Amino acid sequence: MTRVLEFITALIIVAVLAVVVGVLMPSTGHVQRTTMVSKDIRDVYDVFNNFRRFKDYAVLRAYDPSLTYSLEGKAYGPGAAISWTSNVPKVGNGRLEIVSADPGFADVADQGSATIVWKVQNDWPGHNKRFTIDMERAGRGKRLVKVTWSYDVDYGWNLLDRYSNLYIHGTPDSMVQYSLGNVQDMLAGVPNIMYDDLNPKLVDTPEQPVLYVSTEAKRNLTEVDAATATAMTQIQDAMKKLGVKQAGPRIIFTTNYGDQSYKFDVAVPIDTSTLKIDGQDYALTAPVVPTLENPNSASSAPAADASAAMSASAAEPAAAASADKMAKADGKKGKGDKADEDTGPKPGSRDKYGHLIVDKNVRGMLAFGGRALEASWTGNPAGIPPTRLKLEAYAATHGYATDTVMHRFYDKQMVAYESKKPDGSEVLYDEQTFDVFLPVTDAPKETPEQEAGLTDQPQSASSAPADASSAPASASSAAAAASSDAPADAESAN
Known part of the structure; x- marks a missing residue:
């Protein structure tokens, strides 16, 4: 009986410690990756402000070649969305939607910086999940664009979700890192x-x-x-x-x-x-x-x-005769031209x-x-x-x-x-x-x-x-x- 009580006491202590550690863990998660792109800021802005090129640079296709995408909503800007379905657990089913783009496309060239936010809906832990893409001109002569792609999530008081923050540098981080690298390669093919x-x-x-x-x-x-x-x-x-x-x-x-x-x-x-x-x-x-x-x-x-x-x-014989008539009518063609x-x-x-x-x-x-x-x-x-x-x-x-x-x-x-x-x-x-x-x-x-x-x-x-x-x-x-x-x-x- 004493051993049973000791075991129960140990479980209670572990549970209390787990709760305490969970409470002390951050209620939000954040990862980001940055790269420099040798393109005009409008080029980068337009790529991220629609999803028609998403399948070309998103790393998801590398995990599941049979992945299927579906464009939804508007074609460009806030309201544009894309969803995907996959039988591969690492990819799963998901949806992205552009919720904000500041400034508008007509002003981004003059302002020289922009921020686009995507709403993320998938099976990753947490809620209020979002990707944020920040762009600003950089380098000598402002000929480069610094692109920072971030992932943010809120865990609230869900302790299991808070523990999942330990793995935020897994799938979410790899998606940001590899997709951002693919964007750079894709933009290299744009005039x-x-x-x-x-x-x-x-x-x-x-x-x-x-x-x-x-x-x-x-x-x-x-x-x-x-x-x-x-x-x-x-x-x-x-x-x-x-x-x-x-x-x-x-x-x-x-x-x-x-x-x-x-x-x-x-x-x-x-x-x-x-x-x-x-x-x-x-x-x-x-x-x-x-x-x-x-x-x-x-x-x-x-x-x-x-x-x-x-x-x-069927008319080729008549057409040949027509060619002869045209040659005679022109009166300008020599024998060489006629032969040709x-x-x-x-x-x-x-x-x-x-x-x-x-x-x-x-x-x-x-x-x-x-x-x-x-x-x-x-x-x-x-x-x-x-x-x-x-x-x-x-x-x-x-x-x-x-x-x-x-x-x-x-x-x-x-x-x-x-x-x-x-x-x-x-x-x-x-x-x-x-x-x-x-x-x-x-x-x-x-x-x-x-x-x-x-x-x-x-x-x-x-x-x-x-x-x-x-x-x-x-x-x-x-x-x-x-x-x-x-x-x-x-x-x-x-």
């Missing part, structure tokens, strides 16, 4: 350009029939303007032969913006999606992905376009992307159709490449999915050089207006700027967009306006 002066919007773009010419030029304004003017002349000649009219401003599709050269397509919207070549009707179709089995075939086109492709194949035409693509046939071949240089297709991130630029064309980079960086930090191989950047010349202003004067070379587009494959309904009513307003020097007669200017006049050493890339234009 290094400030976009705080950009007010883009997400728009729906209907399909538009266009004629286009693929071209290439050295990367300076004079060469690009000359190549564009030549392509426009070829398109205008084809439009006259086809009997179609221009139905919108000139468009430039960017294929490859290299270090030394620029490959692009010059396109003109037209008023019909059906072209008549040598008496045969051909329907313009959207681009298709070439198949690996036969990359020169457009057999991967949608079933709806199959009949158009078949009619194109005989062995080259025939009008009425299609290339590997399903584009309709109109003549030696001109192709036709249905462009656009889908969503795009749009921004406006007023000035000479040297400002277009930086605008493209800004859109790319913006899409990356906001988590908008893009594919610039199949869905290329493009810009529309809304106000052309030498077009007329309302007062009758001519638009100067540095007064042109361009709308720049980055197609997106996954994005929310609106950008934060759209929700706040801060998007770029249409800028126009005339009541109508540039037409074939005014866009672009002739190569000679464009060259006179733009010096050959004018900036044409993002680095020199800024």
